[in-house]
Amino acid sequence: MRNLRSANQGFLAVPRSQLKTKGNRAFTVVATQLWKSLPQSLREANSVHIFKKLLKTHLFSRFVFCLLCFL
Secondary structure, eight states: OOOOGGGGTTOOOOOOOSOTTTGGGSHHHHHHHHHHHSOHHHHTOSSHHHHHHHHHHHHHHHHHHHHHHTO
């Protein structure tokens, strides 16, 4: 079996949902999609403390960017 380049990037497999209306909003589906949307540096954090710090910085920078779009 061959390893994919994305195998060591911390991606999670998105579970298939049977229901289009509620299944795509299930925690396992949404959590996986959110995890995949995070930058790789965040997903590769060595500890929970570092992850929280990087996540806070990431979310704050996205918030500030959104505010600047409205000016």
